[in-house]
Amino acid sequence: MARKDDPATVEYETKAKNLLKAELKRKGVTYAQLAEKLAVLGVHENERNLNNKISRGGFTAAFLIQCLEAIQATDVRL
Secondary structure (H helix, E strand, O other): OOOOOOHHHHHHHHHHHHHHHHHHHHHOOOHHHHHHHHHHOOOOOOHHHHHHHHHHOOOOHHHHHHHHHHOOOOOOOO
16 A cells, blocks of 8 residues: 555655646636535535545545546546
């Protein structure tokens, strides 16, 4: 398992964070709106937790996919 301070881990966490932030911006979705959309999927996070989690970038692939599905992002460019 990769360590949190491994440069490769940090690089990909940053990429995941930037990808999610870009999709939110492209769709015009705020963290508060994302929290509402995630709740519909059964994922309960408040605006502050989302802000912290996304800013850190250390979230799971499952969380990334939940967010993308919640905002109906069907095509994502890497």
